[in-house]
Amino acid sequence: MIQIHDVSKRFGEFEAIKDVTFFVPKGSIYGLLGSNGAGKTTLMKMMAGIYKQNKGTITIDGEPIFENIKQKERMIFLPDTLYFFPNTTIRQMADFYRHIYPKWNEERFYKMQELFPINMNQKIHRMSKGMQRQVAFWLTFSAMPDVLILDEPLDGLDAVMRQKVKNILFQDVAEREMTVVISSHNLFEVEDLCDRIGILHNGSIIIEKELDNLKTNIHKVQVAFHGQTPSSFLKQMDVVYQEYRGSVLLCIVRGKEEQIIAHIQKHEPILFDLLPLTLEEIFIYEMGEKGYDIENILV
């Protein structure tokens, strides 16, 4: 479990992260979304114990992460730009990891060769970006981390490889209760992956959602009545957004599906549709409610 409490980080005069609080339960995948410069990387580097926060606490299983070897041995951070020691082969890197990470699984490393069809004795620096990223995942998964922090991890991977990586992620989360934090500037990329999503904007988490009940709890409703819309109709619902398209009222409503349907039926509309929302729509409306424009926050 990763617990982030009231964390701030300054670079000189610039405050990159402001009073951020959230937590990632064990065995879940947390998506950290935000545009470029929102502070995702800074926040993740603090979670990985690389940067030290100016304020607040970051703990993993209750222990502060900074300079904490015991916790860092269970964790791997994969940055958006990868680093390998100069002039090393995959095999040499694997040996290095074996000495560094106590849970290194040599058997798994060899097994995964099937998934990552790259020659182990090749120098990593000669490889393409995409291949380097595959190598990084290969090494990372072989180190059997309990906590995995991935900064824009899927960039540069083709669709097939993406799916492979996602599958291993799911598998590790399901089997070993691995905890994953994954950042992206693209909602679609992580939509099918995450249990929970937080959106970071200008250094603050502006919204945080559980994805499972997110979709079941919010609905798009299209209704039309004879004449005026009954005044009691809207008041008794948790309306996030409303607009009229001619005589049709379109609104986004929070609440249990059955309750909403029952409430609407009661008013005898001449037209009624209850539509599912895409994840993007949910965020657009939720953030619109808070005064943000999603265009500026996610690309």
Place this chain on the structure above:
Amino acid sequence: MTLKTFLFNRGIFNQIVRNVGWVALVYFVGLLFALPIHIFMMAENKNWLMYHQTGRIFDIGSIIQFPLMFTLPILLAIFLFRYMQVKLSVDYMHSLPLKREALFFQHIIVGMVVLIVPIAIMAGCLILIKPFLPISLYSFKHVAIWFAGTVAMNILLFSGAVFVGMLTGMSVLQGVFAYVLFFFPAGIFILLMFNLKYFLYGFAYEYYLSYSMNEIVPFIRSLNWETRRIQPLEIFIYIVLTFIFYVLSLWLYKKRHVETATDAIAFRPLRPVFTYGFTFCVMLVGGAYFGEMQQRMGWIIFGYVFSSLLGYVIARMILEKTWRVFTGWKEYVGYTIFIIVVGLMFTSDLFGYESRQPSLDEVKRAYFGDHIYYFENDTESEENAFFYEKENIEHIYLFHQQLIEQRTYTDTENDIRHVVIGYDLKNGDRIVRQYTVPLNIYNQFYAPIFNSLEFKKNHYPILRTNHFKNVLQIKIGSEDKFVRLQDRADIESFLTILQQQLLNETFDGEIIGYRSWGTISIVYEKYREDSVEWKKSYHLIEQWLQNRGLLQQARVTANDIAEVKIIRNIKQVPIYDWTPEMIEREKEKIIVHDKKKIEQCLQMAGGGGGDYIVGIYYKNGHIDIQSFSKHLVPPFVD
């Protein structure tokens, strides 16, 4: 977790060795050329080998040894800690489950091993080849000294470079700062001394500069290891410094933020320190440069303004890593105000430095001389410039008082004297001041001191002895004409007269060396020599030589001279600017042929600032240009 596993990690250790192991190879090959191969080359030539026979291992192949020693440890520190200065690698390394202590210790341990191993192997090689050399070039002890010195210096430079690496986030600056670190203490001291003398009247900068400051620069010191052997204490100091550098480095490393990689200065609070420190140093360099070149306050101030501005801009360029630094002048204005205040404090003598004089009762002895040397090197055998007699101490004291009150700045005057006044107090303190004094003021105070027996005994070693048994010979005269006295009776007689002459001498405003026939040099046993200026005013000497018929041999006389031409030096052109052609060109001149008058001219001519220029035309064609001062002119002139 045991300490071993805590500090040592095989993975990272292998990686470090893979990264910098080549440095050990380079060092080894370099030393191979510098020592064993070089020694075998020398062995081909006996003379070459003999030259090094005193066990001077540092001197063998020094052109390779020293450059390696001065560069490799610093390069190694840069390579080892390169991971801290690059964004990608610094993040990566600190995401690994390794404590900073572990990273630090493994890096410095590999670094030291990489440096020490080649040196140790080389020491072994030296011992191995020793029996095969035609002569005993060095002893085991010499090899041990060489090993200890080389290792200590390498480790010191390495640790210093590691230390500055913690302060900066750029590898280039790490290299620059490493050298700056070792030159800085001596450099800043010298610069301060040079600059203080412009603001503190009487500041005896030479006294402070003569502390051998370059000895504290390890590079310069090590180059002298063969002439002044490296001492165990030195090695000990190097080791202590190394230790201090390591402790500080680790402390800084733990405080350092990872994200400061690529920053010029890794710690925010140090940035103003860097800016102002750099500005200050460049300002001092500029001040000293213009001060030494032009010697005028206007230029010095210009130097300060110009170079502090330059320093400030450069410092900001380094910090901001761009040359476009056009804003942010507030700090410079603050700096300027601060410097002006400090400058005013010095010029207004806020600390009472310029007016400080001990009370007379406290003075054990006083020093009076024209340079600082004997104040520090108080040797009995040579010239001694300390005065113990109350009367003389008072004279010196009064002179000092006069100099403090008068504060004569003398850049415009021609005839100046350097004066060093010092006091050794009864409580052991020393006070020393240095002045430039116009001649007229100087003479006034110099006379009573000069006329005292104590001064003469101090000044002329010959007055401190009564038996001349160990005198081998005396040479009287100049390069061209001289007399040699070797007869015992002559020597005794001459020296007795010389002593009397010197005791009788009174100060006549004459500066030593201006009017002299040559020198009297007294050669003692064991190659000791003592010389006394043969002043033209020494009539007893002249008489003595005359009586023995040696005068003609000892000095130039009218018999050597064809003619003398005298002209007025209306424009006061300095004597050394005159040429025979200029004398010929003058229309109004007195030409002397009469022997008596020529002799008078010779007696009075000198080398000082002259109101008359005297061309002395020798019979052998040589022309000598001297002068008369207006106080001493033959009666037929004017």
